[in-house]
Amino acid sequence: MVVEQRGPQSAPPGRSPQRRRLLGLALLVAGLAAVAVLSLVIGARSLTPAEVWQGLFGDPGTDQQLTEITLIVHTLRVPRTVLAIVAGLALGMAGAVIQGHTRNPIADTGLLGVNSGASFAVVLSIALFGLRSPVQYLWFALLGAAAAGVVVFGLSSLGRGAGNPLTLVLAGQGVTIFLAAMTTAVALGNTQSLDVLRFWNAGSVQGVGYDVIGTASAFIAVGIVLALVNLPALNLLNLGDDVARGLGVNVLAGRTVGVVAVTLLAGAATAACGPIAFLGLMVAHVARWITGPDYRWMVPYAGLLGSVVLLLGDVVGRLVVRPAELQAGIVIAVIGAPFFAALVWLGKFRQA
Amino acid sequence: MHPGVRVGGWSWVWRPWVVLVTLVLAVATFLVFCVSIAVGDFTIELPAVFRTLIGQGERVDEFVIMDLRMPRALVGLVVGLALGISGALTQSIARNALASPDVLGITFGASATAVFVVTASGGAAVSSAIGLPAAALTGGLLTALLVYFLAWRRGIDGFRLILIGVSVSAAMQAVTTWLLALADIRDVARAQAWLVGSLDSRSWNEVWTTLWVTAALVLVVVVVSFQLRPMHFGDDVAAGLGVRYGAVRAVLLLCAVLLAGVAVSAAGPVPFVALVAPQIAMRLVRSPVPPLLASGVFGALLLIGSDLIARVVLPNDLPVGIVTAIIGGPFLVYLLVRANVKRAA
Numbered sequence: 001m002v003v004e005q006r007g008p009q010s011a012p013p014g015r016s017p018q019r020r021r022l023l024g025l026a027l028l029v030a031g032l033a034a035v036a037v038l039s040l041v042i043g044a045r046s047l048t049p050a051e052v053w054q055g056l057f058g059d060p061g062t063d064q065q066l067t068e069i070t071l072i073v074h075t076l077r078v079p080r081t082v083l084a085i086v087a088g089l090a091l092g093m094a095g096a097v098i099q100g101h102t103r104n105p106i107a108d109t110g111l112l113g114v115n116s117g118a119s120f121a122v123v124l125s126i127a128l129f130g131l132r133s134p135v136q137y138l139w140f141a142l143l144g145a146a147a148a149g150v151v152v153f154g155l156s157s158l159g160r161g162a163g164n165p166l167t168l169v170l171a172g173q174g175v176t177i178f179l180a181a182m183t184t185a186v187a188l189g190n191t192q193s194l195d196v197l198r199f200w201n202a203g204s205v206q207g208v209g210y211d212v213i214g215t216a217s218a219f220i221a222v223g224i225v226l227a228l229v230n231l232p233a234l235n236l237l238n239l240g241d242d243v244a245r246g247l248g249v250n251v252l253a254g255r256t257v258g259v260v261a262v263t264l265l266a267g268a269a270t271a272a273c274g275p276i277a278f279l280g281l282m283v284a285h286v287a288r289w290i291t292g293p294d295y296r297w298m299v300p301y302a303g304l305l306g307s308v309v310l311l312l313g314d315v316v317g318r319l320v321v322r323p324a325e326l327q328a329g330i331v332i333a334v335i336g337a338p339f340f341a342a343l344v345w346l347g348k349f350r351q352a
Numbered sequence: 353m354h355p356g357v358r359v360g361g362w363s364w365v366w367r368p369w370v371v372l373v374t375l376v377l378a379v380a381t382f383l384v385f386c387v388s389i390a391v392g393d394f395t396i397e398l399p400a401v402f403r404t405l406i407g408q409g410e411r412v413d414e415f416v417i418m419d420l421r422m423p424r425a426l427v428g429l430v431v432g433l434a435l436g437i438s439g440a441l442t443q444s445i446a447r448n449a450l451a452s453p454d455v456l457g458i459t460f461g462a463s464a465t466a467v468f469v470v471t472a473s474g475g476a477a478v479s480s481a482i483g484l485p486a487a488a489l490t491g492g493l494l495t496a497l498l499v500y501f502l503a504w505r506r507g508i509d510g511f512r513l514i515l516i517g518v519s520v521s522a523a524m525q526a527v528t529t530w531l532l533a534l535a536d537i538r539d540v541a542r543a544q545a546w547l548v549g550s551l552d553s554r555s556w557n558e559v560w561t562t563l564w565v566t567a568a569l570v571l572v573v574v575v576v577s578f579q580l581r582p583m584h585f586g587d588d589v590a591a592g593l594g595v596r597y598g599a600v601r602a603v604l605l606l607c608a609v610l611l612a613g614v615a616v617s618a619a620g621p622v623p624f625v626a627l628v629a630p631q632i633a634m635r636l637v638r639s640p641v642p643p644l645l646a647s648g649v650f651g652a653l654l655l656i657g658s659d660l661i662a663r664v665v666l667p668n669d670l671p672v673g674i675v676t677a678i679i680g681g682p683f684l685v686y687l688l689v690r691a692n693v694k695r696a697a
Binding site: 106110151155167169170171173174175177178180181182184185187188191194195198199201202203277278326327329330333334336337338340341344345 | 448450451454455502503505512514515516518519520521522523525526527529530532533537540541544545547548623624627670671673674677678680681684685688689
């Protein structure tokens with residue numbers, strides 16, 4: 001008898017895959033909670049869990065030390081933890097959904113110019129309109145991300161059939177180089193935008209206010225709903241457009257909802273934290289390895305994994321160059337590049 | 353049919369059209385070169401430029417042209433040539449029209465080291481003509497070596513090379529971003545100017561180094577490239593035709609990397625010249641594969657033409673890289689659309 005190998009959780013007999021997957025999701029949520037605690041505790045000033053608890057829910061009264069702890073927890077640790085969870089969820093889900101829609105295992109918002117579209121829009125908005133607060137340029141980042149995404153995905157999926165992975169990557173590389181040059185052209189003449197740009201470009205979850213997190217989360221929430229609604233159709237679309245149509249899927253609607261969802265998720269996350277490459281790609285592959293190709297399970301897994309990885313990246317970034325910090329986006333890129341190279345080595349990407 | 357030409361052990365096909373186009377391109381390049389050294393804050397008439405070039409100009413013209421403008425134009429010429437040939441080699445080896453030396457990791461590796469040097473030493477290294485180019489070259493070559501090493505798995509294939517190159521480039525980009533975020537804002541502005549590729553204030557020293565290294569590499573490429581054509585048919589056919597494709601590919605790849613490295617160290621990572629020049633040259637000479645020499649000549653034309661545009665048309669002395677990006681971006685889109693339409697057909 002031949003047993004199909006799907007991954008590490010492949011079927012011991014008698015237990016339903018459904019239950020295992022639910023259990024896995026529960027484990028991931030527990031893991032996320034654990035990392036979130038780490039994220040609250042670790043930093044330039046280490047706090048004990050008890051102190052964090054005090055800071056979160058206690059009344060500082062007039063005690064100066066307690067007031068300080070409350071301040072750290074509320075203005076520094078909580079926002080960055082929340083943002084890492086939300087943005088990680090968004091980027092992870094976006095990565096899995098976009099890989100499904102392009103039927104291309106290399107699809108990743110960072111590699112494909114979406115991020116550089118957002119940076120260009122941010123710099124342009126600062127230089128042209130003198131915008132100062134992140135809440136204002138968040139909208140432009142969203143617009144820029146959407147435009148660049150449409151160009152790369154649209155052009156590389158013109159004609160029939162799924163895009164060639166190589167063409168997609170090279171197109172993304174080209175668009176990135178083009179936009180980077182344009183961004184520099186604007187930034188060179190405008191020191192203020194250059195200064196904002198260099199920090200925003202590093203991809204950090206730190207120092208973002210509640211106002212930005214709130215706005216971005218609203219977009220991301222809509223994106224998550226759209227992505228989840230889209231999943232059954234995505235499963236069928238993966239059989240090929242013709243088969244999907246035969247099974248009663250509205251192909252155009254399915255694709256449109258998917259692309260809108262990805263743009264909202266990736267655009268809002270990028271707008272809030274800056275460009276974070278490789279995250280969506282990495283977690284999508286890990287999620288596929290755990291759950292198999294069913295997008296209804298794979299996408300939620302990828303989302304939760306995204307949160308865990310981004311949060312971990314942020315915590316690691318706080319530890320490695322103490323007391324300074326390494327931005328989460330840089331940690332992720334430095335981990336992500338070897339991961340990607342390993343996938344290439346294992347032959348996970350095939351030439352179309 | 354084109355007649356064959358045989359000289360000793362070497363033989364090639366006589367294609368009048370290719371020779372004609374390459375010559376026309378060379379003449380055009382020379383003209384743009386002359387205009388480029390004629391135009392500036394103090395514009396010199398073209399006849400005076402020619403007189404100066406053959407050593408019979410006036411003292412003032414000679415100073416302005418030979419000491420101020422010539423090094424810049426010559427560096428542009430050589431860098432363009434190097435980038436064009438490097439691009440043609442990369443595209444031939446990867447067998448993909450969208451490949452350029454950038455994906456071999458050179459550009460981003462060089463950028464990371466250059467930014468490191470600029471930000472770590474403040475202005476000191478920038479003023480020395482040796483420090484920054486040497487650092488950029490070293491960084492670029494080491495990164496390319498890393499890419500090659502990582503992509504090696506019982507030989508090199510274009511597909512794996514590009515993907516690994518892109519991922520290593522992304523990591524290098526992250527390092528660059530990090531360095532920029534740490535640095536002083538004045539150093540950042542200086543580093544950014546380098547990052548987009550510029551021909552500002554070159555000296556004769558830089559001309560000579562760039563020129564000799566490029567000339568030596570081009571010579572190697574021309575000799576080895578006799579083996580290149582059969583490789584467009586794929587490894588098996590090439591092996592059947594008696595080409596040691598592994599060795600040829602390694603040598604040509606090395607030359608492509610070195611050419612791009614020299615170009616990057618001389619002018620910074622000027623974007624798109626290596627991508628665009630071979631593709632346009634290929635269409636002009638009606639060749640099915642990127643022609644080496646014509647690509648180089650067109651690269652030179654593109655670069656000094658863009659530099660001329662940057663100086664004359666654009667405001668506040670923007671670097672040449674902006675112009676090549678403006679030209680290259682739409683062309684990339686065109687290539688993409690075409691590649692897809694062809695696949696769909």
